[in-house]
Amino acid sequence: MADANSGGHAGDGDERRVLLAGPRSFCAGVERAIDIVEQALEQRGAPVYVRKQIVHNVTVVDELAERGAVFVEELDEVPDHATVVFSAHGVSPAVRREADRRGLDVIDGTCPLVAKVHAEARRFAARGDTVVLVGHAGHEEVEGTLGEAPESMALVSTADDVRELEFADGRPVSYLTQTTLAVDETAEVVDVLREKFPQLKEPPSDDICYATTNRQAALEAVIDESELVLVVGSENSSNSVRLVELSRRAGVPAELIDRADDIRPEWLEGVRTIGLTAGASAPPALVTEVVTRLGEFGPVHVDEREIARETVFFELPSVLRGDARRATDGSSS
The missing domain is CATH 3.40.1010.20 (4-hydroxy-3-methylbut-2-enyl diphosphate reductase, catalytic domain)
Incomplete structure (x- = not known):
């Protein structure tokens, strides 16, 4: 990485504007999935196995792995009768049958x-x-x-x-x-x-989730003013990749970054206004780190642009709520 002072300056001492699109970062389904793994580790102890990445974000997966989560591709990597969490993306009935056959203690992290x-x-x-x-x-x-x-x-x-x-x-x-x-x-x-198919039957409501829709609409609200868009998210995050594509279709250069250190000074040459957002599986702290990093290339002014306030909340699976109640009852007796 080049030194922050070696490139990317807005020029002439001018502030660079960062248009912070909102909503951004974690959605309710991602928060629930991460909380499931954290609670399983707290209540049952490590290791807790997770089939696939719990959510598609490198930082989240690395942090949970450090705490004792073991991420596997398939169930044959999980010992019989162990605790396994299914990721937020869901699994097929065949995977559920295999888990039953193996006597695995399943906690379902599938987004509702x-x-x-x-x-x-x-x-x-x-x-x-x-x-x-x-x-x-x-x-x-x-x-x-x-x-x-x-x-x-x-x-x-x-x-x-x-x-x-x-x-x-x-x-x-x-x-x-x-x-x-x-x-x-x-x-x-x-x-x-x-x-x-003129007689096509439709789902009773849109299947594209509120979080995906909101993040795309929020980015659309800042694209026209932006000369560059930065999307915080991992390469295997579908909703993050869609944000990059949305910007590029609008004619605005866009880059997908996992973390602040991924920013290249040459992207910022001559750029005065940056649109910044994050996919639904990217931690909010990463966005803060990106803003800080941009400040190392010269003064920045952050302009928050929030088009909606998300209040959706999903409860943890009943098995974890029950474990928590039993732990509380035991500690108070």
């Missing part, structure tokens, strides 16, 4: 909004629909949702994918979406679905 999509997939398939899932192949959330009714579901990512769909069985067609997609791009895909 992802669980809603799983329930819709089961319901739509049970009523005889062919279900088109709009999402990104290989993403853990998509794999879990497809696993709910694999014989009745088809995955598409683009409008061209929709145009290539052919269903010969005459079954009704409905659709669902991954919760972390770009709102504008998904709308285009759904429009083509409606054209191709």
Whole structure:
């Protein structure tokens, strides 16, 4: 990394503006998932195994690993009868069956909004629909949702994918979406679905979650004034990557960074106004560190731009609430 004083200055002693988009950083589902691992470690002790990354953020995973969480790719890496947490992205029924067979003590960290999509997939398939899932192949959330009714579901990512769909069985067609997609791009895909299948059945409410929608809208509110957008988030964070793509589609350069040290001085050359946001799995502290780092390249003025206040809260799974009550009762007796 070049010295902070060697490049990236706004020039002529001028302050650089940082437009801080809000809402940003953690959503309720991410906070719940992290809290689940923390509470499991506190109540049951290390190690607590976690299938996949609990949320898609390097910093979060590293910090939990230091406290005793053991992250694994698949359940065959977990000892029989051990405690295992399922990540916020959800799992397929096949994974749940495997956990039962192995006698694993499962704590489900699936975001309730992802669980809603799983329930819709089961319901739509049970009523005889062919279900088109709009999402990104290989993403853990998509794999879990497809696993709910694999014989009745088809995955598409683009409008061209929709145009290539052919269903010969005459079954009704409905659709669902991954919760972390770009709102504008998904709308285009759904429009083509409606054209191709005029009797298309829709989910009762949008599957793209409130946090994804809010973070995209918040960024849109500062893009026009920005010469560069910085998005704090990890490369495997779908909602973070969508924010970068949103900015670039609007013609504004954007960079995805895991932490403040990822900022390159050359990005800042001649840039007077920076839009700053963070994906839903990125800790708020990382945004503060980015602002501090930007200040090392010259004076900055932070302008908070909050378009909405999020008040959503999800309770911990009942098994952890019960463990906490028992621990409290035991300590007071």
